[in-house]
Amino acid sequence: MLNGEMFIGAAAVRGEHGSVRGYNPATGEDLEPAYGLASAAEVDRACALAWAAFDTYRDTPLEQRAAFLERIAQNILDLGDALVERAMAESGLPRARIEGERGRTVGQLRLFAEVVREGSWLEVRLDSAQPQRQPLPRSDLRQRHIAVGPVAVFGASNFPLAFSVAGGDTASALAAGCPVVVKAHSAHPGTSELVGRAIRDAAAQCGMPEGVFSLLFAERDNAVKLVTDWRIKSVGFTGSRGGGMSLVRACAGRPEPIPVFAEMSSINPVFLLPAALKERAESIGKNFIASLTMGAGQFCTNPGLVLTLEGPETDAFLRSASAALEASAGATMLTAGIHRAYEQGVAKIAANEQVKTIARGTAGTTKHACQGGLFLATAADFLADPEMQEEIFGAASLVVACKNLDEMRAVAERLEGQLTATIQMEAEDEAIARSLLPTLERKAGRILVNGYPTGVEVCHAMVHGGPFPATSDARMTSVGTLAIRRFLRPVCYQDLPQALLPQALRDDNPLQLPRRLDGRLALPEQGKA
Amino acid sequence: MLNGEMFIGAAAVRGEHGSVRGYNPATGEDLEPAYGLASAAEVDRACALAWAAFDTYRDTPLEQRAAFLERIAQNILDLGDALVERAMAESGLPRARIEGERGRTVGQLRLFAEVVREGSWLEVRLDSAQPQRQPLPRSDLRQRHIAVGPVAVFGASNFPLAFSVAGGDTASALAAGCPVVVKAHSAHPGTSELVGRAIRDAAAQCGMPEGVFSLLFAERDNAVKLVTDWRIKSVGFTGSRGGGMSLVRACAGRPEPIPVFAEMSSINPVFLLPAALKERAESIGKNFIASLTMGAGQFCTNPGLVLTLEGPETDAFLRSASAALEASAGATMLTAGIHRAYEQGVAKIAANEQVKTIARGTAGTTKHACQGGLFLATAADFLADPEMQEEIFGAASLVVACKNLDEMRAVAERLEGQLTATIQMEAEDEAIARSLLPTLERKAGRILVNGYPTGVEVCHAMVHGGPFPATSDARMTSVGTLAIRRFLRPVCYQDLPQALLPQALRDDNPLQLPRRLDGRLALPEQGKA
Structure with a gap:
């Protein structure tokens, strides 16, 4: 069934302007057949x-x-x-x-x-004609x-x-x-x-x-x-x-x-509000890592940024997330190039002196497996370094610890445009969530409460979009x-x-x-x- | 009531970054007061x-x-x-x-x-949640x-x-x-x-x-x-x-x-179909000039291009339009700059060796009066010279005489994007009009039958837009x-x-x-x- 052909209208055509082959990123093997590329x-x-x-x-x-x-x-x-x-x-x-x-x-x-x-x-x-209208009739x-x-x-x-x-x-x-x-x-x-x-x-x-x-x-x-x-x-x-x-x-x-x-490009911030963390830091940590590592993190809506308040609840979240990440198997990435870019992105953020590496996933057994990464920085350092906002395509995420809600709002206000923004909250967090919403509406195409951004429903109300550079x-x-x-x-x-x-x-x-x-x-x- | 002020929020402010004055284009007088320009x-x-x-x-x-x-x-x-x-x-x-x-x-x-x-x-x-959906619930x-x-x-x-x-x-x-x-x-x-x-x-x-x-x-x-x-x-x-x-x-x-x-930019082509011209060449000529010269032709929707078929009906249209234009008084243009650009545009097209000047309006009595212009070219020459499509902002229009309907359609297909396209037709022209419509839909934001494009109704169904460069x-x-x-x-x-x-x-x-x-x-x- 595979002939290495493209379709120009009804015609199956083999291009002769060079060729490309499929590649199995799990095994490192080239796949048959070769695909001829189109000429001008x-x-x-x-x-x-x-x-x-x-x-x-x-x-x-x-x-x-x-x-x-x-x-x-x-x-x-x-x-x-x-x-x-x-x-x-x-x-x-x-x-x-x-x-x-x-x-x-x-x-x-x-x-x-x-x-x-x-x-x-x-x-x-349809706007109806008004032939009698004065001073001029309407068409x-x-x-x-x-x-x-x-x-x-x-x-x-x-x-x-x-x-x-x-x-x-x-x-x-x-x-x-x-x-x-x-x-x-x-x-x-x-x-x-x-x-x-x-x-x-x-x-x-x-x-x-x-x-x-x-x-x-x-x-x-x-x-x-x-x-x-x-x-x-x-x-x-x-x-x-x-x-x-x-x-x-x-x-x-x-x-x-x-x-x-x-x-x-989107890093899909997740806001962990205090009552939610107090109530369920451990499950949030676990579920967050599940969302982060799903499909080797290769989603436009992958949660690449977490905003939280310094304190023991955040420490509990980090412990839970770290344990989950360390237990995660490195899944195969899509291409050798994506894997290389991921490794470079992770190496860059890990080398940032203001960033602490919190946990890494297991290395994985296939040729291009994604070794997850969880990193930590302070809000002050994040605000001072725009490079911390750069998307790393794959299962890497940066946790930004804020001293207080004002700092969390300042970080939110500094974000580039996003596909999604997520709030983890309990009823007691409602006032905080309400104060964040105007900013998140300006920043993102979709706002979620108590979910994770991966998984984009195809329906009438979905928005998979958002301000630049999303x-x-x-x-x-x-x-x-x-x-x-x-x-x-x-x-x-x-x-x-x-x-x-x-x-x-x-x-x-x-x-x-x-x-x-x-x-x-x-x-x-x-x-x- | 005029203080030369701008408004920055609630504050009335006099800018100090240079100044500008109103100018009466009918008399050539500068108007009081001076308006200060905004600084950075x-x-x-x-x-x-x-x-x-x-x-x-x-x-x-x-x-x-x-x-x-x-x-x-x-x-x-x-x-x-x-x-x-x-x-x-x-x-x-x-x-x-x-x-x-x-x-x-x-x-x-x-x-x-x-x-x-x-x-x-x-x-x-609103898309409702489906908590029971398999394999995954819907949010x-x-x-x-x-x-x-x-x-x-x-x-x-x-x-x-x-x-x-x-x-x-x-x-x-x-x-x-x-x-x-x-x-x-x-x-x-x-x-x-x-x-x-x-x-x-x-x-x-x-x-x-x-x-x-x-x-x-x-x-x-x-x-x-x-x-x-x-x-x-x-x-x-x-x-x-x-x-x-x-x-x-x-x-x-x-x-x-x-x-x-x-x-x-739009030149708003008007298509004169054969039965319509046969029936009412004279009134079309007169009404077209009324639309062309209204407001000194200073409308985005001014009819700057007419497509017609060579023949005696077109000759009759040209006679009627010429008489109407020659009888038209030159109205004052908005600014000295617009008047200058108009004169240059008219001089350029009049100097084009493939273009014949059919009629000019009267010169007008005010300082910056618009002397209307009606010009004629063949479809073959129009197709060969993209400059003939350049908008002349003011009461100037080019009539393009086509040898046959195929040539008319070829000209239509060659047009840049437009705000409007107009068809003058009778019932007998319906098949021709139908054959033009797909092209006109691709080219224009609004399609009119038996009207003129000037006059843009503010209503629900209006489109004042169209493909580039409109x-x-x-x-x-x-x-x-x-x-x-x-x-x-x-x-x-x-x-x-x-x-x-x-x-x-x-x-x-x-x-x-x-x-x-x-x-x-x-x-x-x-x-x-």
Whole structure:
């Protein structure tokens, strides 16, 4: 089933611009087959096909588009164990995690199918004409949202299914009506080929225009060529701050600048409030380490920072966390490069004279195992050293001990933008929590109480986003149904005859959409919304 | 009433960093008083006050925030004729236009007050907890939108009221919960002072925090300082492409990049379809010139391009348009600089060897009168010369004669992004119009049939936006109630106790908001939505 091929529209193609192979980070073995990389001409062809497909695809009936998403989901399931095994081999992630991620990926596609059908995302607004108005009559004005154009999606290394070829960016862009050109992550080319074929086949099975989807393997130069192609109108990316910002800069420098939705860097502070620590320092320590070390800490929402108040309860927390970390087995990291960067990050913070190493995990038995790390600094030192805020991608976390609540608030205020902020609290901590909330709202896309930030539910209310550098656009989310909005723009129609209006805007509401009528939100008569 | 003062929070301040005066473009006279420009320290102080006000202001009850907007509107009306006369003197615009613009400005503030009260913009989404779910329970997840932070607003020269100190950017940012720092346009400092004082007073009357509004006069360096201040989180701008892009670049280069909503450049193509021309070439010619010359053509939506098919009907249109233009009086332009740029733009296109000058308006009697211009080129020459697409701000338009519909479509496809696209059609033109629509949707924010693009209704369905270079963010609008979205971002709350949740997200829906409950849109029980 693995041919080392990419998909340029319907065509399976072997690139000849160099090659890349999968790599098993648990064993250190290269995997077969080799994957040929795309030439500039192949990037160009994928963009041309996407452009050619755009007007047709964005105009597909909602039901047909939803069925396409569901067909992709089914085709992924139909790959069966071959997909699971290849993803495990390429990522070092265990079976349960990959199976769970597959479920999430499939569920996400199906959720977006529901979203497409329900149609709120079209955001229909009708303002009626007022021909008698003085001094000037008012026109008939109608608004809907349409797809922005072809979208370039970058697969992420840490979710070979859920943030990759058929992940959230692809699902939401296809739902919006945008053709997608995926640049596969080089860490899991085989997984990418399998999923790419599933999408390619679904497009054919559902009668979609060929260019609705392409999958490219490409090195950096041609990835930049992809995002700077004039036919690409938006970019979805999850990865490092450096990688994200290089795409942001490339797209800002285009003759026609385009938005880049880069989800980049977050250390996800966890605030341990006094009554909570007093009540359950030991379990917080244990559960925190479980969240920290899950998946070798390779989550955007990994809790890389803990804020607590100096004192015996914090000492108890540190003892519990240390014991849990020391007992944790070092899990295999995704790639040799990620492992190297992790080791460098840990070495750097351990060498910081203001930082104390509290505990390390076990070294692990596989080739690229993540040895967890727990570190401690004072709030005063943290405030004086911006480098302590740098994300270490993996199972490392820094505990910042504050002298008092004012210092804790000062640290909170000094944080960069985050995906999440977590509060561990009891009822007695409510006043403190309330005083932190305004700061946390300004800093983070998601605020949690008594949970841990790892684990991002795909649902309607989720925000997987946040102020820079968590993302390049705090007004959006890359997980959850609101993610579709990244790829839509409003268009207003003034005095169009009914026959020329898109179905979504016709008086009789044939699509049964929720609408805003002269400013008043109205649900469709029956059934859908 | 005019003291030459700016407002830094509640304080009326005379800047001492140089000065600027209003100028009457009809007479060429400088106007009293001189306006002192802000120093860097004064910019800093306005930002500090805005930041200090932010958490309080964004948390004001909706009713109180709405009343604040309405109080601003009333205070503007209470300025009476002094405001109208000063705006006329500083802009060269006639009384009826300024009075109409005042009505629009006041109506816009009141409309946003309604929007604030209704609360859909909070976009409340509640996903209920599923504690029994296997393999993992689901948390309680709730989403609302919050204000992004203090917003810098740049007054535009061409709407001294509706796109200036209390214009659409200010109204929508205040509605969203963002403090606003306005950088006044130097073309109407007196108008700016009057309106600025009206807002400053409204803030005090409504018990708003002092820093919710500041008004600065500033030269370029300090304007850049304003948008690159770390406390400013978004920018609203209406003006030239050069001015907008310089702000976009400055904000992209910040340590924390922020979005700039710049509405910049558009030539607003008008498509004359064959049956329409056959039916009413003469009236189209006349009405087109009325739209072109209104307000000396100083509208973002001015029709600067006409696409038509070669033939006798087009000849008839040109005769009618020429006669109307030649009969038109040259109206005073807003500033000496705009007049100079207009003359240069017209001279440049007139000197283009592929362009024929069809008609000119009368020269006008005031110092900076706009002499309209109508020019003609073939589609082939237009396609070969991108400079023919450059906006000439003022009453100049280029007619592009196409050999056939394919050529017309090719020209449409070659256009840059636009605020508007207009079709003049009859029922017999429907198939042609339908074939143009996909292209026009991709190119423009608003599509009109049988109207003219000047005149932008402030309502729910309006889109005053469009692909680059019409704006720097095609996903947004700067006019109409959707404009509030520019200044909002989503935040998700996971497992917060009811007591800590913002009112908008509480189970009992105390604000009576429309909500999405487990994906299903629901209107409040009674009353509001």
